[in-house]
Structures are given as C-alpha cells and as structure tokens.
Amino acid sequence: xxARILATLFAAVFIAMLGVGIIIPxxxxxxxxxxxxxxxxxxxxxxxxxxxxxxxxxxxxxxxxRGRKQFIVVGLIIYGMVGILVPLAYSVAHxxxxxxxxxxxxxxxxxxxxxxxxxxxPPGQEGKYMGMMNASLFCGIGFGPVIGGLIADHWGxxxxxxxxxxxxxxxxxLVLALLPPSQQETVNKSTTGIxxxxxxxxxxxxxxxxxxxxxxxxxMIVPAMAFLPLIMTPWPGVDSTHVGLVMACRTxxxxxxxxxxxxxxxxxxxxxxxxxxxxxxxxxxYHIPSMHSFxxxxxxxxxxxxxxxxxxxxxGAYAAEEGRNHFxxxxxxxxxxxxxxxxxxxxxxxxxxxxxxxxxxxSFHLIAAANLILTGMAIMFIARGERxxxxxxxxx
Numbered sequence: 001x002x003a004r005i006l007a008t009l010f011a012a013v014f015i016a017m018l019g020v021g022i023i024i025p026x027x028x029x030x031x032x033x034x035x036x037x038x039x040x041x042x043x044x045x046x047x048x049x050x051x052x053x054x055x056x057x058x059x060x061x062x063x064x065x066r067g068r069k070q071f072i073v074v075g076l077i078i079y080g081m082v083g084i085l086v087p088l089a090y091s092v093a094h095x096x097x098x099x100x101x102x103x104x105x106x107x108x109x110x111x112x113x114x115x116x117x118x119x120x121x122p123p124g125q126e127g128k129y130m131g132m133m134n135a136s137l138f139c140g141i142g143f144g145p146v147i148g149g150l151i152a153d154h155w156g157x158x159x160x161x162x163x164x165x166x167x168x169x170x171x172x173x174l175v176l177a178l179l180p181p182s183q184q185e186t187v188n189k190s191t192t193g194i195x196x197x198x199x200x201x202x203x204x205x206x207x208x209x210x211x212x213x214x215x216x217x218x219x220m221i222v223p224a225m226a227f228l229p230l231i232m233t234p235w236p237g238v239d240s241t242h243v244g245l246v247m248a249c250r251t252x253x254x255x256x257x258x259x260x261x262x263x264x265x266x267x268x269x270x271x272x273x274x275x276x277x278x279x280x281x282x283x284x285x286y287h288i289p290s291m292h293s294f295x296x297x298x299x300x301x302x303x304x305x306x307x308x309x310x311x312x313x314x315x316g317a318y319a320a321e322e323g324r325n326h327f328x329x330x331x332x333x334x335x336x337x338x339x340x341x342x343x344x345x346x347x348x349x350x351x352x353x354x355x356x357x358x359x360x361x362x363s364f365h366l367i368a369a370a371n372l373i374l375t376g377m378a379i380m381f382i383a384r385g386e387r388x389x390x391x392x393x394x395x396x
Contacts, residue, residue: 008178010136012171013113017137017166019083021144021251025244026160028154028229033157036092038227041171042352045222046345047096050101053341056111060334061194068116068330069181071108078105079361083165087158103341110137110339115330118320124266130316131262135255142251149244197331204326206385207294209378210318214339216374219309219347220285223363224250224304227351231289231297231360238294246298250305257309263315269331270380277310285368289361318382320389330365 028036031044059071089095114133121129151160158307201207229243265273285303291297315336323332350370351363 005179006117006132008174009113009116011134012076012175012179013110014136014140015132015171016079016109016172017140018147019079019140019164019171021088021141021248022151022167023083023147023164024141024162024225024247025149025229025240026144026157027269028226029090029240030086030157031092031095031154032230034089034092034095035304036095039349039352039353040092040102041226042222042348042350042355044071044092044096044099045226047100047179048103049083049341049344049348051100052106053103053338053345055104056337056341057194057198057331057334059107060111060330060332060337061114061197061328062330063112063115063334064328064330067181068112069175069179072175072179075105075108075236076114076168076175078102079109079168080165080172081105083161083163086161099178103207106325107337111333112330113318114123114319114337115189115323115333118323118329118333121304121320121324123324126317126320126373127265127313129257129262130320131258131260131313134312134316138251138255142248142255145244145247145251146203146241147244149240149242152240173355173392194331197327198335201322201327201332201335203331204322204385205381205388206318207322207326209381209383209385210315210322211327211336211339211382213375214315214319214336215343215346216371216378217278218340218343219316219350219367219374220281221344222348223351223355223367224285224288226230226348227355227363228297229321232294235292235294240296246294246301249298250301251306252306253302254309254312256314257306258290261309262313262317265317268285270318271316271382272393273310273314274375274379274382275313277307278372280307281311282368282372283307285364289364 014261027044028041031041036044063071078101082098084106085098089098114130117129117133147163148160149161201211228246229240232238232243232246281304284300286308288300291300296338319332319336320329323329347367351367354363354366
C-alpha cells in the first residue's frame with residue numbers, strides 16, 4: 001500500500017510539473033508580446049509566488065487535520081483552467097490575474113504532496129524520500145521546457161498552454177483513481193493554530209535557519225529562468241528550443257542527482273552539504289551573464305543544476321525532521337514552501353528592478369551575493385539550534 005501510494009503521488013507530481021515546465025520558455029515571450037518590460041516580467045512571476053505563499057501554510061495546516069487528497073485534486077483542476085485561460089490574456093494585467101489563480105492551484109499541489117511524502121518517511125531516511133519527491137518534480141519541470149520550446153517553434157505559443165491543461169487533467173485522473181484519502185494526523189503539534197505554529201518556527205533557531213535557507217536559495221529562480229530567454233534569443237542561430245534545452249539540462253541533471261544526494265544527506269553533515277551547494281550555486285549565478293554562446297550557457301547551467309541538487313534533499317530532509325518532531329508534516333511543509341514563495345517573490349522584484357535600472361548583469365550578480373550571505377546566516381542559525389537541542393537532551 002505504501003509503495004503504491006508513493007508511486008501514484010510521484011507520478012502525479014511528475015505529470016503536473018511536466019505541464020508547468022512546458023510553459024517556462026514561452027511565458028516570458030507571451031508577456032513581452034503583451035507589452036511587459038523587465039519589471040513587469042518580475043511581477044508576473046512574483047504574483048504567482050505571492051498567492052501561493054499566502055495559502056500554503058493554511059493548506060498545509062488543514063491537510064494535517066482533514067486529509068490531503070482533496071487539496072491535490074482542486075489544485076490540478078485549477079492548473080487545467082490556467083492552461084486554457086493564459087492564451088486568452090489580452091493585457092499584462094490580465095496575465096497577472098491568471099498567474100494569481102495559478103498560484104492558488106500551486107499551493108494545493110506540491111506542499112501537500114511533500115507533506116504526504118514526509119508522513120511516510122522513516123526516521124533517518126528523510127533525505128532519500130524527499131530526494132525521490134524532488135526527482136519526480138524536477139523531471140517534470142526538466143522535460144517540460146524542451147517540449148514547450150518544440151511546440152512553440154512549430155505551432156506557436158497558445159498550443160503550449162493547451163498541452164499544460166491536458167497534462168493537468170491526466171494527473172487529476174491518476175489521483176482520483178489511485179490515490180487514497182490520507183488519514184487525519186493525530187499528532188498534538190498539528191492541532192496548534194497555524195499562526196502560533198509559525199511563531200514557534202521562527203522562535204526555534206534550527207527551524208528559523210531552515211526557513212531562511214529555503215528563502216535564500218530560491219532567490220535565483222527568476223533571473224535564472226525568466227531572463228534566460230531574453231539573454232539567449234538575440235544570439236545568432238538560437239531559438240526557443242535552445243533556451244528550453246538549457247533549462248531542461250539544468251533541471252534534469254538536478255533530478256538525476258536527487259536520489260544519490262538524498263542518500264548522502266542522510267549520511268553526511270547537512271550543514272556542510274548546504275554550504276558546499278550554496279558556494280557552487282553562487283559561483284554559477286555570478287558567471288551566467290558572462291556566457292555568450294549556446295555551448296557555454298549549457299555548461300554553466302549544468303553546473304548550476306549539479307549545485308542545486310546538493311541543496312534540495314538537504315533542505316527537504318531538514319523540513320521533514322522538524323515536521324515530524326515539532327510542528328506536523330503539513331504545517332511545516334506549508335511554511336517551508338511559504339519561505340520558498342517569499343524568496344521567489346523577493347528575487348523576482350529585486351531582479352526585475354535591477355534589470356531595468358542597472359542591466360541584466362547586475363540582476364545575476366546581486367542575487368548571487370544575497371544567496372551566499374543569507375544562506376551563511378541560515379547555517380549559523382541551524383548550528384546554534386542543533387547545539388541547543390543537544391544540550392537539552394543531555395540535561396538530567
């Protein structure tokens with residue numbers, strides 16, 4: 001039963017994220033056709049993260065008490081609607097409102113699926129299981145840009161979004177047919193109010209560090225994804241397919257390495273892995289604007305994907321541990337993904353403004369610096385919290 005549930009969950013997440021991935025290389029192009037500039041591109045990404053972020057803690061908290069399947073079902077329905085609505089957008093403001101709706105759907109899929117997985121994870125294997133969840137997610141997003149780029153090059157932008165809607169409906173049918181309703185979790189932590197639970201997370205040094213690291217390590221998402229088509233498409237001989245290949249290679253190498261790095265996270269000090277991954281991602285982000293050919297951009301994105309693959313199982317394992325031991329799986333994963341949404345939102349606005357005022361190089365350089373500084377602070381919080389926990393266990 002456990003294996004079937006996890007297999008169904010991973011397959012549904014893969015299909016849903018495949019649908020999301022195919023729009024990555026074409027959404028900025030559609031936005032530019034509607035008149036969007038650098039800041040507007042940042043807003044289009046930011047509002048998605050904002051609506052998703054506000055809902056995730058509440059959805060996660062309620063899923064601890066009332067079950068998770070219904071949230072995944074509703075989220076997939078919303079994703080299907082978004083795929084139909086985006087080609088009908090007639091202005092930047094209209095596209096922004098559709099992205100708000102997409103954020104609502106996103107709040108009900110990935111965080112709840114992560115909580116589902118976390119609840120099934122045996123103690124000491126958090127990295128392995130969260131790596132498997134991440135692998136299904138990244139495989140979907142990784143293959144998506146290649147497919148989306150090919151569809152856009154041959155049939156135009158609108159069919160890409162219709163394929164997204166179709167894939168979302170396929171995932172919905174899979175969940176309805178094979179995923180059983182999750183049982184209510186009866187841990188006392190999950191019955192605490194969500195606001196109070198969030199306050200406890202911030203007060204607890206280890207949890208605070210985990211959330212800050214999650215925030216910091218996703219600041220790079222907007223410049224690394226939304227601005228890549230704007231950098232590459234002016235190059236001779238480069239089209240949407242090439243952009244999709246660069247994005248896909250980064251994400252797919254990330255996906256392939258999730259399971260081995262997840263197992264490594266269960267065996268090696270997580271703080272060390274977090275530091276190594278952060279230094280490598282910072283170096284990659286800083287040098288992206290220096291690339292001037294398809295081959296060099298492909299290589300730097302492969303390096304970025306390898307670096308990110310170190311980070312995600314570590315952070316997922318940390319969140320699973322905190323959810324089991326202190327806050328409830330859904331509540332922790334909801335706030336954990338809120339930190340991600342806050343990071344994407346902040347990075348989107350910051351990178352968009354930097355792009356408009358100082359150029360594309362500044363967007364990458366400033367985000368790289370912020371990633372390194374904030375994650376360094378997060379590692380210190382985590383280390384302090386672990387020392388406190390160890391001292392508490394040793395008290396008579």
